[in-house]
Amino acid sequence: MIDPNRQGEVWVFAEQEDGSLHDVVLELCGKARELADTLGVKAAAVLPGNQVRPLAKRLIAQGVDNVYLVDNPKLSHFQTLPYARVMTTLIQRHKPQIVLYGATAMGRDLAPRVASEMRAGMTADCTDLEISDVTDPKTKTLHKNLLLQIRPAFGGNIIATIVNYDWWPQMATVREGVMPLKPADESRRGNVVEEKVELDETLLALKLIQRHIEPRKVNLKGARVIVAGGGGVGSKDNFRLIYDLAAAIGGAVGASRAAVDGGYIGKEHQIGQTGTTVRPALYIAAGISGAVQHRAGMEESAKIIAINTDRDAPIFSVAHYGIVGDLKKVIPMMIKAVKERR
């Protein structure tokens, strides 16, 4: 643990693989920028890897001021111990107040190890992060500018707000797609700081024997928001609207069987009994009548919005919000409302 350092930076662990940054890192850089501005401090990224210097520019364009580069052949493939050593060494050296990690396979392996070694807190899978003054209900002490770590718990049945009072750094993981991706600003300037971290051979405890990376597939299971289109979308061209809404909201694209059979979209997007079963925080069904086979694959979603011209469509029976109307008119309205939110 480190003592609270009010001047400490807001950090992002810059996860990369084979020289390309994970999308969640780019999203987190934007969030780190926002948090840092609220706190009046700098945002920074920690970039461990082998020959990864070219990635620093992108991190700066996404919003950080400093990039701590740890370039070492021993870091060419991710493994827990050397990466954890990089993080703990730099955290002790620079005393950031907040450290964010993507809730990826790598982030969820690394972050708790770092937290344990630092004897610090760690909140997994935050869906929102805010800065706020908090009064400890036990001691009545006011703590200024704490990180509120907001996450669902109990299988998504409750939302908990977690804080670390005087026990820093404040660390959290965030899933991909939860924070909006801010546009890159290539004109931003920042510093690349080369950091030396001692990595002895004992840290290389694991040997990579074989590796198989699949081309990135549609990640419906992990999506927090899914926008799905059905036969009512009408054409492949119209399906663009579904993609546009998904992009605006930061969600994945799904489809009913009718849309897949109609050739509007590939089968890998199909949701339902014969496709993928999903339970996102928000499911938007546009032009989907809601046959029982489809409902079986999505009715567990926490919130469902149904858009359909037919008032009697069965999809409304599982919906929380129902919009009777033409999706070609409603979706552009939704995109506009989403962009204007806050």
Added chain:
Amino acid sequence: MPYDSIVLVKQVPDTANITAEAMKEDGTVNRAALPTIFNPEDLNALETALEVRDAYGGTVTAVTMGPPKAADVLRACLFRGADRGILLTDRRAAASDTLATSYILSQAVKTVGRFDIVFCGRQAIDGDTAQVGPQCAEKLGIPQITYLEQLVSLDGPMVRIRRNIGHGWEVVEGRLPVLVTVIGSANKPRPPAARRVMRFKRAKVMAELAAEAKADKPGAPDDEVQAEAQRRAAAVKEKGLLIEQWNLDDIGADLERCGLAGSPTKVFRVQSIVLTKEGYTEVVATEDGVRQMIHELVIDRTLG
């Protein structure tokens, strides 16, 4: 060569089947009203450990931390073939976050002593954090291998494991001892064995025997109840059915690192999500109608 495994298991509320009755008026979850189950991925961890023992010999010890009722999951382990179960129960461990929990569990593992592999489920369904495994590994000072989907080989002190990394997999090799977290697709956990159920269904921890003695002697003085509990424990032990029960002193835990005192993260606020669904809100297909709906979704944190 034989391998000794320790499996960390947890009893969890069945979060997939939470009903409105399980919510208290203040919006928090009434844990007592929830049915409890064996955390699903911990069953996969147990299965992996049992497969190792079946193939190479050795032992499987199940360890859990929780209230006396958590002995249920230890019995479930015994039914499936575990050699030994240990319940870590102590009021002073209540309100532990993942850091404190992993400290306590790692102390318990150290107290068990010899082991080659510690297995745990990737994550528990009540918190879904996936943190306790890696944090235990750190406290034990051993490497962690997360997301096991296949144990490829064990050869002397070397283990090869295929890890699922989401967008693919990798096979890594490490030297024992290691801590391994197991995912749900790794295997199909075996059902309880009928003969073992017959044998171990009466296996109990001391706290359960004490509660039973108390219930059977209403109004009796404490020392009398105590003596009765001890008598019952001796009888159960005689049959080899006394499940070990440890407290924080038994594992030499530093109390500053346990419970609330040892937990850096504090729950500041809890809001419940409305679970009952009675019809739907009709949104008028106008800009104002849609904007109002999006606003509500931002307020209830469905949208960030």
